[in-house]
Amino acid sequence: MTEDVDIAQPADASVLDRLPMRDENGEIRHEFVAEVTRAIHETNIELLRAIVAELHEADLGDLIEALEPDDRVKLVELTGADFHFSALNEVDDSVREEILEELEPVTVAEGVLELESDDAVELLEGLDEEDQEEILEKLPAKERNTLERSLLYPENSAGRRMQTEFITVPPDWTVGQAIDYMRNTPDLPDRFYEIYPVDRAQHWQGAIALDVLLRARRPVPLVDLIDEDRRRVSVLDDQEEVARLFGKYNLVAAPVVDTTNRLVGVITIDDVVDVIEEEADQDLKALGGVTSDEELSDNVWTIARGRFNWLLVNLATAFLASSVLGLFEGQLEQMVALAVLAPIVASQGGNAATQTMTVAVRALATRELGSSNAFRVVMRESLVGLVNGIAFAVITGVAAVAWFRIPGLGVVIGLAIICNLVAGALGGILIPMVLERVRADPAVASGTFVTTITDVVGFFSFLGIATLWFGLK
Structure with missing residues (x-):
């Protein structure tokens, strides 16, 4: 149930003073969205134009995203020339494209004329070529030629980002x-x-x-x-x-x-x-293995389809890691404690590798890591893995002995922890560097490969050392 607010009566205060858009936490108030929705359904053009005129384009973008999809297009149409098309650059790509596809090309063209060139390019570049051409045809020749030249530059280039207005x-x-x-x-x-x-x-x-x-x-x-x-x-x-x-x-x-x-x-x-x-x-x-164009406004099918392929790759690597356990099936049957503790070794290695990988990916992105300091950084991360490995070997070993009352088990898991944390540190730094060298995006592919390495090394080192220590067959 929403609160009715009388904002139609004349007053010295602005519309937003009488009906605040945000609460004390900076969130959009449900009452505000409900009032705008009601004004749209009742075709209260005067009120809508007053609200749009007072809102900053960033706030107007937030309001658009808070509205139902059908109401978004109606808001643009009802407010006409008072609507700031720059607000569409403040919303998710999918929301912007839905609105632009529903609007008449002449309406979009009129809005584009009010924008600086870089904002106009950003507005149009997400549309397919047919929709772009339909809108550009409605523009005067000078503005059309300027935007067409900018759209010809490669995506994510300075030519796409620049504004052509300068002195x-x-x-x-x-x-x-x-x-x-x-x-x-x-x-x-x-x-x-x-x-x-x-x-x-x-x-x-x-x-x-x-x-x-x-x-x-x-x-x-x-x-x-x-x-x-x-x-x-x-x-x-x-x-x-x-x-x-x-x-x-x-x-x-x-x-x-x-x-x-x-x-x-x-x-x-x-x-x-x-x-x-x-x-x-x-x-x-x-x-996280999520496509760069995924937005909160996307529907279930779009998100599921975008995440499926990477989850499939992860499933394949998980089977590879699990196959290592199959090599030690007999040993696991003889000592149940091995099956209980093996995931701990793999998990610790994975967590340590993720820490190293995060630092490495960021350093590669900012050009702080290169051939000039690669050896020093690799050695540093290896030593960090060794130091933490020794520390957690003692902690985990003591806990394992106290849990299962098997003295040698503490030594076995301790050695495995050391091996896996060093392997995780090396994998976390070397894999992103190799991917960068072959011109692949380290942020996209590193996680799966690093996790696979720590799982395989963790299981194999723990069960292999246990086999040698306890003489299991």
Whole structure:
């Protein structure tokens, strides 16, 4: 049951003041969603437009995801020109694609015209080529050509991430001329941090930061202020490399040039933050064997299908690990304690390997681990495995003897723990490095291989040492 809130009556307070969107924990209030839903069903356009006008695009995106699928499209249609299409870049990919496919191409085209070029590309790139073309045909020639060029660049490249709105000036201008130009030009980018001197062929000459420009006197030639060593990126650079460049050199913006050094765009820090979040999301999902495009809004069938293949691979490796137990069937029948304790050895090795693998995958992604320090890192992780192995060998050995009252059992499981933790440390660091060398994604494949190694080594070392120690057959 929802609480009725009277927000139609005139008042000095805004709609969101009278009907807050979020509670004290920052969560969307059910009453707010219910009120918006009721307004949609009652076609209360005035109220919906008032709400949409006050919401930040990120909050509007959260509201869209909280609505039922049919109501999402109706909200866009009813609010018309007041709807911020940038909000669709704040929702899950599947939700965005569903909305865009339901809307008329002319409606989407009108919304795209209000966006900066990088936001427009992000909005369109998830659609298939036929839907993209249908929307692009509704755009003016200039905007259509700009977006088509951006969409031709490789996915996850700087060319896809850049915005094509930037400020260029002739290098022979003065500071005063540049300032007057910016004051008198109505269609400047919404936000910018530097201006770019270019020649007549649009070749990049350098950059001038706004703080440097504003501190200089009007008669000063721009050529005296140009930073020719300014970091820039190529349209073909991978977005991860661009993000690393921003982090390393503390950039807030970076010019983007084509293969002939012509200035074609600019990437700003807000774009890089999105890249960092996306890459972290993909790596985290990959470590769990989840496809990078899986979203919370996906249906059961889509999620199950996406996870099936990796679970099938895991099943095959599990059978491989279990086959080791079959080699010691007779020994397991003679001493039940071995069957009880064997999973402990495998589990400890797997946990230690996962810790090492997590550090290794992150270090490879950030380029902190390479050929120059690989040997030192491998040796360090091996010694860590050995130290922890000895510590847990003592703990586990004492516990095993106290549990089963078999003195030699503590020595057997202790030695096996040492072997498996060292093996886990080596597997956790070497497997990601090998996968990186063969140009496979270490985050995707490492987990299964590392777990298989620790299971096989754990079972084999424990049961093999037990066979030798107790003389089992």
